[in-house]
Amino acid sequence: EAGVTQFPSHSVIEKGQTVTLRCDPISGHDNLYWYRRVMGKEIKFLLHFVKESKQDESGMPNNRFLAERTGGTYSTLKVQPAELEDSGVYFCASSQALPRVGEKLFFGSGTQLSVL
Amino acid sequence: KQEVTQIPAALSVPEGENLVLNCSFTDSAIYNLQWFRQDPGKGLTSLLLIQSSQREQTSGRLNASLDKSSGRSTLYIAASQPGDSATYLCAVGNAGNNRKLIWGLGTSLAVNP
Numbered sequence: 462e463a464g465v466t467q468f469p470s471h472s473v474i475e476k477g478q479t480v481t482l483r484c485d486p487i488s489g490h491d492n493l494y495w496y497r498r499v500m501g502k503e504i505k506f507l508l509h510f511v512k513e514s515k516q517d518e519s520g521m522p523n524n525r526f527l528a529e530r531t532g533g534t535y536s537t538l539k540v541q542p543a544e545l546e547d548s549g550v551y552f553c554a555s556s557q558a559l560p561r562v563g564e565k566l567f568f569g570s571g572t573q574l575s576v577l
Numbered sequence: 578k579q580e581v582t583q584i585p586a587a588l589s590v591p592e593g594e595n596l597v598l599n600c601s602f603t604d605s606a607i608y609n610l611q612w613f614r615q616d617p618g619k620g621l622t623s624l625l626l627i628q629s630s631q632r633e634q635t636s637g638r639l640n641a642s643l644d645k646s647s648g649r650s651t652l653y654i655a656a657s658q659p660g661d662s663a664t665y666l667c668a669v670g671n672a673g674n675n676r677k678l679i680w681g682l683g684t685s686l687a688v689n690p
């Protein structure tokens with residue numbers, strides 16, 4: 462079974478440019494999450510999709526960030542325009558909540574974004 | 578506001594040792610707690626998930642305990658191996674919004690042959 466796939470694995474852009482990150486969750490997983498880790502800091506929640514709907518986007522830093530999940534399948538996270546402080550590793554995770562067992566998250570390898 | 582702290586930040590041990598990683602959280606009203614492992618350049622792998630009503634979970638050489646009242650969890654690794662070298666992260670799901678995990682900074686573990 463394929464895991465969570467993210468691409469690109471690395472992206473180097475200049476301040477002011479636009480970057481789009483993509484995440485393909487595990488097939489059948491309704492829940493999709495975006496997290497970010499800035500160097501030296503804790504991993505921070507960005508947002509949560511249930512199928513195609515945004516369930517919680519309270520962690521999105523500002524309106525330069527736009528996340529979508531087309532048809533409840535893959536998701537994109539666009540940063541426009543990128544700023545220096547947006548640099549970090551962006552992780553995507555998916556899950557299918559199971560009664561009594563709880564929700565186990567499956568993470569992708571992340572996209573390392575460097576804004577110069 | 579929930580805060581998660583992991584101690585120690587880094588640990589280096591010889592192969593074969595039993596070791597304990599610590600995680601503490603400030604708000605005991607949690608829904609669950611998870612331990613993850615991250616290898617360099619890789620994603621995060623869920624190791625153990627403990628629901629708030631549980632005291633511990635075990636998987637192979639790993640055992641995670643949870644004491645909600647004191648705001649602590651420990652990850653016990655028995656008979657450590659070089660392959661256990663990785664960063665171990667603790668994440669808490671709050672009772673009010675368990676889908677939004679709050680993370681610690683992690684413990685970087687090196688197991689030396």
